[in-house]
Amino acid sequence: MGWWTGSALTQEISDEALCQRVAARDEAAFDLLVGRYQGRAYRLAWSLLRDAEDARDVSQEAFLRVYRTAGSFRGDAKFSTWFYRILVNLCLDHQRRGSWWRRLLVRDDGAGDPEDAVLERQPAPVVDPGDTVGRAQVMTKLWAAVDRLSPQQRAAILLHVQEELPTSQIAAVLRCSEATVRVHLHRAVGVLRKTVRRD
Amino acid sequence: MTDARHPDTALTGYVTDALAPAERAQVAAHLDDCVDCRRAVEEGRAVLTALAGHVPAPPELDWGRYRADLRARVQAAPRRAWWARPVPAMVAAGVATAALVLAIHGLDRRPTELAAVEETMLGARLPLLQQYRVVERLDLFEDLDAIRQLDRLGNGGG
Numbered sequence: 346m347g348w349w350t351g352s353a354l355t356q357e358i359s360d361e362a363l364c365q366r367v368a369a370r371d372e373a374a375f376d377l378l379v380g381r382y383q384g385r386a387y388r389l390a391w392s393l394l395r396d397a398e399d400a401r402d403v404s405q406e407a408f409l410r411v412y413r414t415a416g417s418f419r420g421d422a423k424f425s426t427w428f429y430r431i432l433v434n435l436c437l438d439h440q441r442r443g444s445w446w447r448r449l450l451v452r453d454d455g456a457g458d459p460e461d462a463v464l465e466r467q468p469a470p471v472v473d474p475g476d477t478v479g480r481a482q483v484m485t486k487l488w489a490a491v492d493r494l495s496p497q498q499r500a501a502i503l504l505h506v507q508e509e510l511p512t513s514q515i516a517a518v519l520r521c522s523e524a525t526v527r528v529h530l531h532r533a534v535g536v537l538r539k540t541v542r543r544d
Numbered sequence: 545m546t547d548a549r550h551p552d553t554a555l556t557g558y559v560t561d562a563l564a565p566a567e568r569a570q571v572a573a574h575l576d577d578c579v580d581c582r583r584a585v586e587e588g589r590a591v592l593t594a595l596a597g598h599v600p601a602p603p604e605l606d607w608g609r610y611r612a613d614l615r616a617r618v619q620a621a622p623r624r625a626w627w628a629r630p631v632p633a634m635v636a637a638g639v640a641t642a643a644l645v646l647a648i649h650g651l652d653r654r655p656t657e658l659a660a661v662e663e664t665m666l667g668a669r670l671p672l673l674q675q676y677r678v679v680e681r682l683d684l685f686e687d688l689d690a691i692r693q694l695d696r697l698g699n700g701g702g
Contacts, residue, residue: 375618379611387610391602400602405614412618484598491595505560506596512562523562524553531556534588541591 360424368415379408382425385508386432392503393436395492403439407432422517429504429518437496483541490540494533497521501529502537550574550581559588 358374360381366374386407391400410431418427491502497519504510504518512530516523551571557563558571575582 372618376611379614383607383610387605388599388602392599397603397605401605401610405610405617408614409617409621413621484594487591487595488598488600502595506592507599509596512557512560527553527557527560527562530560531553534556534559534591537591537595538584538587541587 361418361420364411364415364418364424364427365420367412368418375408375412378411378424382408382428386428389429389432389503389508390436392507393433393496393500394439399439403435404432407435410435423514426514426517429508429510429514430520433500433504433518437500440496486540487537490537491533494536498529498533498536501526502533505530550578555581555584556588559585559592 358377360378363374363378367378383404386404387400390404390407391397394400394403407428411428418424491499494502500519501515504515505512510518512523512526516526519526519529551558551574554563554567554571558568558575563571575585
């Protein structure tokens with residue numbers, strides 16, 4: 346079966362079953378998995394990296410890893426956990442590799458305040474007719490504060506508020522204990538509360 | 545400063561609904577009496593709810609192009625070299641066993657046919673070899689040229 350060809354695969358097939366088919370080089374199954382996860386993958390990668398091109402590239406790389414290593418998916422965890430683990434690791438690696446020249450660029454631009462650079466990369470706040478301008482500003486500052494969290498804390502917060510993963514699944518994605526995730530979330534929430542109080 | 549009497553990290557666990565029932569009950573009991581922790585829980589919940597309700601959307605993407613590029617990357621992905629491809633365990637075990645048997649028994653023994661031919665040739669040359677005084681110590685010769693010279697002498701070359 347090739348790409349984009351008609352297939353007997355339906356939406357009812359579980360992610361885990363599709364992954365097994367991908368391991369057997371069923372490209373239609375891979376196509377279906379990509380369709381299910383592409384939006385989430387790109388959005389999470391962008392939230393972690395705050396760069397559309399990087400998010401596009403890294404999320405594609407995550408799918409490529411799935412294609413290459415689907416045979417190693419043992420099925421003792423959910424496919425989504427396995428996929429998020431690949432994606433988050435790629436994002437964290439990407440950040441580690443790129444951080445030094447990003448800092449350099451901020452300095453060279455004369456931006457001075459790293460917070461300004463973070464804010465510039467933010468999209469326009471989500472417009473809610475019921476919100477005041479002040480509330481939108483608070484949200485912008487809040488998300489800027491999220492961007493300044495440590496990589497692990499940020500990943501934990503994003504997986505919780507954006508992907509709505511429970512603590513146990515976040516722990517599986519980040520390969521740490523649930524207690525550690527709770528500490529990450531607690532510290533992150535502490536920082537964010539202070540951000541809101543200062544406003 | 546963290547007060548040992550306050551649940552601390554369990555407060556966020558309480559907000560995110562990550563506590564076991566017994567611990568959750570303990571925190572709930574504490575919250576009944578602790579204004580500071582109650583406020584921390586309320587603020588934490590407010591922050592997380594606000595974030596969840598206002599997740600910034602990433603820039604729009606051309607999904608058709610995204611998938612076309614991904615397809616190209618998948619097809620361009622280098623195939624593994626034959627020696628790096630996963631081999632079924634039984635086949636790998638069989639090859640390894642055969643190699644081990646060959647290494648122990650095969651390499652130091654020549655095939656029977658070859659040994660027979662060699663013996664025949666040596667037998668034919670036996671009278672010639674008997675003429676050499678040095679033949680008893682032939683195994684000490686490491687210089688192949690010297691051995692070839694002896695061979696030419698035997699064939700009437702000298």
